[in-house]
Amino acid sequence: MTERGGTFNSAEAQTQYLIHENERLRQELSTLKVDLAREKIQRERDFKDFKSRSDDYHNAINKLCAQRDIAQAELTKSKNSKTERTFQLASTGRFVPWSVAERIYEAYAKKYGTSQSLERLAERGGFYPEEADALYPQWREEAEEVLRLRTRVAELESRQEKIIIEKAATMGCVREACIRQILSSAGPLGPLTQSEEQAIAGIRALDLTKLMES
DSSP, X not given: OEETTEEOSSHHHHHHHHHHHHHHHHHHHHHHHXXXXXXXXXXXXXXXXXXXXXXXXXXXXXXXXXXXXXXXXXXXXXXXXXXXXXXEOTTTOOEEEHHHHHHHHHHHHHHHOSSSOHHHHHHTTOOOHHHHHHHOTTHHHHHHHHHHHHHHHHHHHHHHHXXXXXXXXXXXXXXXHHHHHHHOSXXXXXXXXXXXXXXXXXXXXXXXXXXXXX
């Protein structure tokens, strides 16, 4: 038997060599165990950090959903099915929501009858502001409130879309086709990779379907 390329001079030398090698291997094993333990701890920390950030995204999205739903519910109360339709005020170039114009018209009809419909009045130029003030004094406040609610809904939807895109990026969905698929309630918008499909499924599994409504 040789000692690192040489020959042992005695059994004692051989024994000392084996003891030394055993100690060296023991130290290497101990170092390896420490490294593995550190790596395990770091992986656990990384996982906890990822889960924490994922929970933060989820909580933020749910909070925005709740805020948006409240704003949309308030907005629904202040308008009818003619959501985007507006009514022009005569000689001003100013428009108010159709739902507010209907309130003014209700007062108008009680006073002057319904020989002219609201549509006909709109065709003829609409109500003058002074006339609207006399018929339904709170029309200005209601018009401003509807506009405020519409603006609020738009802001919430924009913030929700941003959070979805950021969440998608953390799950491997960064291409435009993938992001458009998440934000759309339509069918497939283009070929996706397996990881992108998994990312989409993961996001929708977090109860984010409400955010996909157009």
